[in-house]
Amino acid sequence: MVLIIRLWDVxxxxxLARLKYWITNDPLWSQDGSDVLxxxxxxxxxxxxxxxxxxxxxxxxxxxxxxFQDQYYEFFTPSRSWDGRFLVFRLTYNEPDKTAKYIQLxxxxxxxxxxCIFSHGETTSGSVGMKLAMKSGRKTT
Numbered sequence: 001m002v003l004i005i006r007l008w009d010v011x012x013x014x015x016l017a018r019l020k021y022w023i024t025n026d027p028l029w030s031q032d033g034s035d036v037l038x039x040x041x042x043x044x045x046x047x048x049x050x051x052x053x054x055x056x057x058x059x060x061x062x063x064x065x066x067x068f069q070d071q072y073y074e075f076f077t078p079s080r081s082w083d084g085r086f087l088v089f090r091l092t093y094n095e096p097d098k099t100a101k102y103i104q105l106x107x108x109x110x111x112x113x114x115x116c117i118f119s120h121g122e123t124t125s126g127s128v129g130m131k132l133a134m135k136s137g138r139k140t141t
Contacts, residue, residue, distance in 0.1 A: 002020050002021065002041060003020070003021050004018055004019070004020055004021065005018070005019055005020075005021040005027070005038065005052075006018050007052060007054075007056055009056075016055065016056030017052055017056035017057070017058055019038060019040050019050060019052060019058055020040050020041050021038050021039070021040055025039055025075065025076075025078050028078055028079075028080045028087070030080070030084035031082065031083075031084060032084070033054060034053060034054050034084070035051055035052060035053045035054060035084070036051075036052050037049055037050070037051055037061065037078070037080065037087055037107075038050050038052060039075060042060070042063075042064075042065040043065065044065025044066060044069065045065070045070075046064060046065035046068065046073065047064075047065075047075070048060055048061065048062045048063060048064055048065060049061035049062045049075070049087065049089075049105075051107065061087065061105060061107065062103075062105070064091070068093060071093060071094065071095070072093060072094075072095040073091060073092065073093035074091075074092050074093070075089045075090070075091060075092075076089065076090040076091075076092060077089060077090050084107065085106060085107055085108050086104055086105065086106060086107065087103075087104070087105045087107060088102065088103065088104045088105075089102070089103055090102050090103075091103050
């Protein structure tokens with residue numbers, strides 16, 4: 001189910017931002033309320049993580065639609081670090097086998113950098129390494 005989340009400036013009575021919100025996980029607010037992470041539909045007919053700041057700036061955090069194209073994928077068990085810097089979640093894809101990998105993203109880097117943790121303990125890092133690792137299922141450096 002998709003809803004629309006709106007961010008209002010109550011003092012100035014104006015709409016700061018609007019984003020479609022995919023209701024599979026609750027929004028992940030930073031502890032200081034300066035931003036929120038949401039799962040939202042992307043341009044590729046899939047879903048991705050988006051970061052909405054308190055002043056209405058929206059940034060796409062992930063680009064799994066580009067990686068998986070028409071394949072099925074889902075996000076599970078998302079969590080945010082206490083300081084809001086990291087997002088960790090389980091990415092499940094590859095129907096019907098449902099391959100799962102844990103992703104850790106550093107939200108303070110641009111483009112977002114992170115780690116992909118495989119079920120057998122191998123890891124890969126960086127934006128290019130993550131794309132290749134998820135596509136091939138192998139360790140990359």
